Amino acid sequence: MKGKVQGDYRFRQCGKEALIMLALFVLNVVWWYGFAYGLGSRPVETYGYVLGLPDWFFYSCVLGYLVFSVLAWLAVRVFFRDIPLDDTHTAEGGDGKQ
Amino acid sequence: MNEQALLTTLVFVYLGVLVGVGVYAARIRQKEGGGFIAGYFLGSRGLNGFVLAMTLVATYISASSFLGGPGTAYQQGLGWVLLAMIQLPAMYLTLGILGKRFAIIARRIKAITVVDFLRERYDGNKLVVLSSAFFVVVFLVAAVVAQFIGGARLFQSVTGFDYVLSLILFSFVVMIYVTLGGFLAVVLNDSINGTIMFVGTIVLLVATVKAGGGTAAIVQQLAAKNPELLTPFGVKHFISLPWISSFWVLVCIGLLGLPQNAVRAMAYRDSRAMHSAIVIGTVVTGALMLGMHLVGVFAQAIIPKVTVTDMTIPTLALQVLPPFLAALVLAAPLAAIMSTVDSQLIYMAGTIIKDIYLNYINPSADENCLKRLSQACNILLSLLILALAIKPPSLIIWVNLFAFGGLQAAFFWPLLLGLYWKRANAAGAIASQVGGVLAFVWFSAFVPRPLGLHPIVPTLLISLGSFLLVTALTQEPKCETIKKFWGYAED
Numbered sequence: 001m002k003g004k005v006q007g008d009y010r011f012r013q014c015g016k017e018a019l020i021m022l023a024l025f026v027l028n029v030v031w032w033y034g035f036a037y038g039l040g041s042r043p044v045e046t047y048g049y050v051l052g053l054p055d056w057f058f059y060s061c062v063l064g065y066l067v068f069s070v071l072a073w074l075a076v077r078v079f080f081r082d083i084p085l086d087d088t089h090t091a092e093g094g095d096g097k098q
Numbered sequence: 099m100n101e102q103a104l105l106t107t108l109v110f111v112y113l114g115v116l117v118g119v120g121v122y123a124a125r126i127r128q129k130e131g132g133g134f135i136a137g138y139f140l141g142s143r144g145l146n147g148f149v150l151a152m153t154l155v156a157t158y159i160s161a162s163s164f165l166g167g168p169g170t171a172y173q174q175g176l177g178w179v180l181l182a183m184i185q186l187p188a189m190y191l192t193l194g195i196l197g198k199r200f201a202i203i204a205r206r207i208k209a210i211t212v213v214d215f216l217r218e219r220y221d222g223n224k225l226v227v228l229s230s231a232f233f234v235v236v237f238l239v240a241a242v243v244a245q246f247i248g249g250a251r252l253f254q255s256v257t258g259f260d261y262v263l264s265l266i267l268f269s270f271v272v273m274i275y276v277t278l279g280g281f282l283a284v285v286l287n288d289s290i291n292g293t294i295m296f297v298g299t300i301v302l303l304v305a306t307v308k309a310g311g312g313t314a315a316i317v318q319q320l321a322a323k324n325p326e327l328l329t330p331f332g333v334k335h336f337i338s339l340p341w342i343s344s345f346w347v348l349v350c351i352g353l354l355g356l357p358q359n360a361v362r363a364m365a366y367r368d369s370r371a372m373h374s375a376i377v378i379g380t381v382v383t384g385a386l387m388l389g390m391h392l393v394g395v396f397a398q399a400i401i402p403k404v405t406v407t408d409m410t411i412p413t414l415a416l417q418v419l420p421p422f423l424a425a426l427v428l429a430a431p432l433a434a435i436m437s438t439v440d441s442q443l444i445y446m447a448g449t450i451i452k453d454i455y456l457n458y459i460n461p462s463a464d465e466n467c468l469k470r471l472s473q474a475c476n477i478l479l480s481l482l483i484l485a486l487a488i489k490p491p492s493l494i495i496w497v498n499l500f501a502f503g504g505l506q507a508a509f510f511w512p513l514l515l516g517l518y519w520k521r522a523n524a525a526g527a528i529a530s531q532v533g534g535v536l537a538f539v540w541f542s543a544f545v546p547r548p549l550g551l552h553p554i555v556p557t558l559l560i561s562l563g564s565f566l567l568v569t570a571l572t573q574e575p576k577c578e579t580i581k582k583f584w585g586y587a588e589d
Contacts, residue, residue: 021194054328064183064186082370
């Protein structure tokens with residue numbers, strides 16, 4: 001029976017959005033590890049400083065926070081679509097909808 | 099007026115506002131009408147972006163982000179801030195992975211709780227429903243007791259009242275507004291609490307940097323004290339790589355398996371609410387995590403002799419801020435506790451009423467009866483938890499983390515695979531729940547650091563393995579279930 005179910009058109013878009021969030025997450029993980037352990041594993045005496053903070057920390061945590069907040073915003077803006085959540089697209093449809 | 103009297107007054111004003119919101123929410127609900135169950139337990143799926151983001155953040159973030167977490171950062175330095183920042187993706191991941199797909203299906207099947215969703219997805223299997231409801235109640239009771247204890251202690255330290263009186267006051271406030279206003283009161287109060295946490299964090303961060311003479315000066319002082327505070331590894335390599343990596347599972351990916359979080363992903367009004375909640379939620383979570391934990395580290399340079407590290411933030415706030423602003427910062431952990439407890443309480447009541455009572459005891463209950471029962475259920479649960487919290491067990495954070503991991507073990511795969519894998523069936527879901535929870539308890543008790551990891555990592559692997567294995571050996575789910583979850587709407 002598996003192949004016979006006609007897919008809801010909205011689920012394709014949902015799947016795409018979920019994959020994009022997953023990609024953002026993977027990028028986030030790489031960024032976090034890369035800067036924290038790439039720069040932070042050196043001896044403390046050789047650390048550089050940005051805005052008074054050790055460079056590994058600044059790039060991994062402070063800049064990472066800003067970058068991924070902006071990327072989350074961008075991803076939503078560019079790839080996410082305004083699709084109806086109710087099956088019946090009329091005003092009185094769905095359960096308990098206002 | 100002395101400092102404590104001022105703080106006490108402010109705390110009472112704050113509690114008064116929370117109760118007021120409860121009354122207000124009850125009014126709104128009455129005016130709107132509509133189905134009682136969807137209104138009381140899910141706010142009629144009407145959350146806008148800001149409220150959705152705030153309630154998700156506030157439900158997840160507990161007092162440990164303001165007390166225990168910064169306390170450990172105080173001892174371990176920047177490595178612990180790095181650990182805290184693992185939570186940055188939590189909101190975009192929870193909302194993004196469950197996604198609109200979850201919201202669409204929840205509407206289609208009229209799901210009010212996560213267990214509702216699982217029941218429909220796993221062919222109405224009674225065992226799935228009962229074991230899910232059982233884990234929700236057991237783990238959430240444990241979690242709420244721990245939070246009540248924390249809340250009462252905090253209340254005690256701010257007002258100077260004794261423990262039991264603090265506990266009673268604290269729990270009665272939560273009980274009243276949750277009982278009166280239901281989910282709507284919870285999410286509105288979560289928005290207030292989330293805002294308090296956010297503003298409190300920013301204010302304290304700015305004041306701390308100022309008091310320490312700027313970040314460069316503070317960091318130099320830390321370096322002079324112990325250079326290890328500036329590394330990602332903590333003092334004496336306390337933060338090992340496998341251990342910190344486990345937190346990507348425990349406090350980031352795993353969060354979408356927590357039913358009290360996931361239920362919010364079916365409560366938003368429309369696509370746009372979800373879009374803006376992803377952005378707001380991420381910005382707020384990041385600010386709270388980065389801000390509070392960084393303040394914990396910086397505190398080393400300003401108040402170097404803290405002995406009870408959980409008190410780092412309160413002590414620092416009283417030191418670097420004028421009393422009125424200090425009160426705001428002291429309110430933040432209280433707000434965090436309130437907003438975690440209220441969500442867990444209403445979720446438990448929802449599970450008991452919707453998943454147990456309406457499914458198996460009295461499917462034809464009328465609205466009035468449901469209303470009275472739901473409110474009675476909230477009151478009884480609060481009183482039970484209050485009674486349990488009067489003689490507090492010691493290791494608060496341990497109990498809390500145990501419940502936290504247990505819920506993830508029980509719900510992560512049944513929810514995720516149920517949503518994305520057609521073949522997933524009831525037998526697999528039960529195997530995954532039982533296998534996962536048993537594994538988590540076993541690892542926590544006997545092998546707390548398997549291969550240097552947190553128990554949640556092998557737990558979720560075992561729970562996935564049991565799911566796949568048992569599903570492969572048993573029948574595929576019913577055709578109409580697949581149609582409902584993957585196909586067009588019927589009509």
